[in-house]
Amino acid sequence: MSTTRVSSLFSKSKAAILVSGLLGLTAVPVWARHIEKHFKVDAHPIVTIHNPNGIITIKAWTKQEVLVMSDQTSDAIEVEADQANNRVDITTHAISDTASPADMRADYQVNVPEDADLQIHDDSGAVNVANVLGAMNVETIAAGVGMADTAGYTTVSTVNGSFQCLRCAGRIEVRSISGNIRLEDLRSSDVLAQTSTGNIVFNGQYLPNGSYRLKDYSGVVEVRFSPADSFDLSATSLKGKVNNEAKLEPSHHGFLPRVGNSLVGALNAGRARVEVTSFNGTINILKRN
Amino acid sequence: MSTINCTEFLHHIDEWIEGQEVPGARDHSRACADCRGLAEDLGTIRLAAVTLPEADPDPSPRIWTALRTQLEQEGLIRSVAPTRLPHRAGWFASIFSFVPRPALAAAYVGALVIAGVVLSGPVHMPTDQDRWRERTQRTSAELNAQLEAAEETAMASLTNFSPDLTADLRRNLSIVDNDIALCEKSVQESPESEIARDYLYNAYQQKADLLAQISERGEGR
Numbered sequence: 001m002s003t004t005r006v007s008s009l010f011s012k013s014k015a016a017i018l019v020s021g022l023l024g025l026t027a028v029p030v031w032a033r034h035i036e037k038h039f040k041v042d043a044h045p046i047v048t049i050h051n052p053n054g055i056i057t058i059k060a061w062t063k064q065e066v067l068v069m070s071d072q073t074s075d076a077i078e079v080e081a082d083q084a085n086n087r088v089d090i091t092t093h094a095i096s097d098t099a100s101p102a103d104m105r106a107d108y109q110v111n112v113p114e115d116a117d118l119q120i121h122d123d124s125g126a127v128n129v130a131n132v133l134g135a136m137n138v139e140t141i142a143a144g145v146g147m148a149d150t151a152g153y154t155t156v157s158t159v160n161g162s163f164q165c166l167r168c169a170g171r172i173e174v175r176s177i178s179g180n181i182r183l184e185d186l187r188s189s190d191v192l193a194q195t196s197t198g199n200i201v202f203n204g205q206y207l208p209n210g211s212y213r214l215k216d217y218s219g220v221v222e223v224r225f226s227p228a229d230s231f232d233l234s235a236t237s238l239k240g241k242v243n244n245e246a247k248l249e250p251s252h253h254g255f256l257p258r259v260g261n262s263l264v265g266a267l268n269a270g271r272a273r274v275e276v277t278s279f280n281g282t283i284n285i286l287k288r289n
Numbered sequence: 290m291s292t293i294n295c296t297e298f299l300h301h302i303d304e305w306i307e308g309q310e311v312p313g314a315r316d317h318s319r320a321c322a323d324c325r326g327l328a329e330d331l332g333t334i335r336l337a338a339v340t341l342p343e344a345d346p347d348p349s350p351r352i353w354t355a356l357r358t359q360l361e362q363e364g365l366i367r368s369v370a371p372t373r374l375p376h377r378a379g380w381f382a383s384i385f386s387f388v389p390r391p392a393l394a395a396a397y398v399g400a401l402v403i404a405g406v407v408l409s410g411p412v413h414m415p416t417d418q419d420r421w422r423e424r425t426q427r428t429s430a431e432l433n434a435q436l437e438a439a440e441e442t443a444m445a446s447l448t449n450f451s452p453d454l455t456a457d458l459r460r461n462l463s464i465v466d467n468d469i470a471l472c473e474k475s476v477q478e479s480p481e482s483e484i485a486r487d488y489l490y491n492a493y494q495q496k497a498d499l500l501a502q503i504s505e506r507g508e509g510r
């Protein structure tokens with residue numbers, strides 16, 4: 001069940017061109033088409049988005065419906081938003097054989113119920129998600145991914161897009177090749193973050209029995225802690241350095257691996273488990289400012 | 290007398306150690322010490338995997354099962370294969386649960402081989418470094434051959450991306466290739482190092498995943 005509003009904003013486009021020309025802002029996209037659709041959904045709806053290029057912004061709201069607003073720059077593509085039972089599928093696809101990669105851009109703003117599950121593919125552009133509590137799977141190539149105040153089981157995969165998570169909870173798995181990973185004020189008990197040449201910053205809570213695994217090849221891994229935090233730490237860089245500001249006690253569980261530069265020990269009661277590994281990058285265990 | 294060769298045996302090793310009947314596998318296993326050793330190691334890991342308590346809590350599979358169910362109801366898919374394999378879907382498949390893409394199929398067998406080498410350390414410890422080195426070289430060569438085939442397919446799909454994305458993907462492929470080269474060197478120098486083998490294994494996985502992504506996303510454009 002959906003309602004649709006489609007408006008061709010040619011007059012606005014002309015105005016935008018005029019304003020852009022006057023201001024010299026050639027980077028401002030000129031939208032050829034705006035679509036707005038509403039879908040009534042039940043509890044735990046699933047929302048899927050497949051978009052080759054563009055900015056996707058998803059926010060949770062209190063309504064039991066999904067609102068999809070899209071803007072596209074070219075008439076060579078089509079935005080489809082359809083409902084099948086409790087799932088809403090949103091896709092961008094070419095309708096012309098001559099559609100160029102630049103034509104494939106569509107930006108989305110999507111409002112979803114808090115408990116929605118999301119599956120998002122966006123090759124380039126950006127993906128931003130806020131306040132969604134359902135499970136999320138995001139895959140991008142170059143698009144950066146930003147999340148704030150989310151709480152579901154989250155899996156993110158990028159090639160060179162960055163990932164930033166602010167006040168996120170729930171299990172988090174993020175993998176990238178050259179993207180940076182920044183986990184700020186995290187409240188998760190299970191984190192796996194891996195990148196190859198990107199950097200990793202972990203500055204979150206260490207929940208009792210929590211597991212925090214950070215893995216890098218050649219980037220810098222930075223782990224921030226407060227003196228009152230409680231975790232068992234294992235940090236190993238096979239061919240790089242490990243710098244440490246934590247006053248660690250001999251660990252109850254671990255043992256010192258005889259490879260590379262290793263550091264094993266417990267801070268306070270060692271309630272959480274922190275495992276940091278690098279191939280030839282640097283690991284910094286630093287006090288919070 | 291063996292009725293299948295090593296490559297064919299490795300293609301079916303998953304079914305074989307699961308106890309399924311694979312024609313010729315028993316004879317080959319008797320005749321080939323290397324394949325027998327690999328099957329034994331993988332069998333031991335399998336057993337350990339099902340008997341050990343799970344370290345991680347079960348992930349919420351709701352999103353995947355719900356998607357699959359709806360897609361099946363709508364007749365959009367017929368297969369029972371999930372979009373993403375849930376935990377314990379299969380002891381070895383679950384290791385690769387985050388790379389279940391079509392282009393991975395070719396690399397899967399090769400990855401199986403390297404996984405046998407990489408993961409079997411604590412179970413099937415060799416008596417000297419030379420054995421590790423030889424085994425790693427052999428399995429790496431096999432895996433590289435599989436990945437080369439997947440790379441050919443992926444490269445054909447690259448033309449479907451924008452020039453910027455194509456450049457990004459090529460650059461990241463180089464990063465992964467460089468990681469593999471560094472890790473291979475490290476494993477050659479210290480073949481007994483578990484962490485070096487783990488990094489090598491992981492780099493291969495990254496490459497398989499990236500190639501699969503290029504093929505899948507390129508085809509969809």
